[in-house]
Amino acid sequence: MCGRFVLYLDVRSLSASLKLPLAEPPLAPRYNVAPGTWITAVLRPDPDSQLTLDELWWGYRPHWADDKAPQPINATVEKVATSNYFKGAFAHHRCLVPADGWFEWVRLEGRKQPHYLTRTxxxxxxxxxxxxxxxxxxxxCAILTEPARGVAKEIHPRMPLALDAESLEPWLDPDLTDRETIRRMVHHLNAALITHWPVSQRVNKPMEDDVDLIEPINEP
Incomplete structure (x- = not known):
């Protein structure tokens, strides 16, 4: 799953990675992004508009749903294209959420130890x-998840669906709406590029937000 992540790179770095200009105000570094907050995403507000760096609420509830409907923060790749709750957004409202890494917790001697996962x-x-x-x-919005791959499997059975560089443009293409076409053109990041290490228990508290949260620690 993906329930906590980190974003500290600036807009210039994100623009270079995306290979598109993102002329937006500077981003404040965030080292403990939690659900139920505003998060940064790249999207098209409508099919004819340019890509923009915008703020989305991390919690998905369609406008037609009532107040008792769930507000999931994740959607699984296995069901996102077929579930009535998600399939309209999958076809027409896809976005990219930039991150430097994410946190997951592994059970260790009766407690949960947080780990930070990032690109090598x-x-x-x-x-x-x-x-x-x-x-x-x-x-x-909701972030898609898939079965964990590579070293991420050591920490949790699922992981966020991180896309490779060639998949970013088709994922944001408003003309691509067919499930099988999207599946052929969009691919996840090579799992060999992911690494992880244990970090402070302070990350368990969403109000904690500083660079030390992603520093490695020695596991007891």
Whole structure:
């Protein structure tokens, strides 16, 4: 799953990775991004508009859903294209969520130890996401997850769907709406590029937000 992530790279670095200009205000570094907050994403507000760096609420609830409907922060790759709750957004409202890494917890001697997962080359990660207009009229999103691969399997059975460089443009292409076409053209990042290490228990508290949260520690 993906329930906490990190984004500290600046807009210039993200623009270079995406190979598109993102002329937006500077981003404040965030080292403990939690659900139920505004997160940065790249999307097209409508099919004819340019890509923009925007803020989405991390919690997905379509405008047609009632107040008791769930607000998932993740959507699985196995069901996102067929679930009535997600399939409209999968076809027409896809987005990319930039990140430097994410946190997962592994059970260790009766407790949960947080680990930080990131790219070995420290390049940005681009999580596949979907977004929708919420009942309050504001945009909300969910990050797609897939079965964990590579060393990520050591920590958790699932991981965010991080896309490779060649998949970023087709994922954001408004003309691609067919599930099988998207599946052929969009691919996840090579799992060999992912590494991880244990970090401080302070990350368990969403109010904690500083660079020390991603520093490796010695496991007891």
């Amino acid at each position: 080359d420290r390049e940005p990660l681009w999580f596949a996401g979907i977004w929708t207009e919420r009942p309050d009229g504001k945009p909300g």
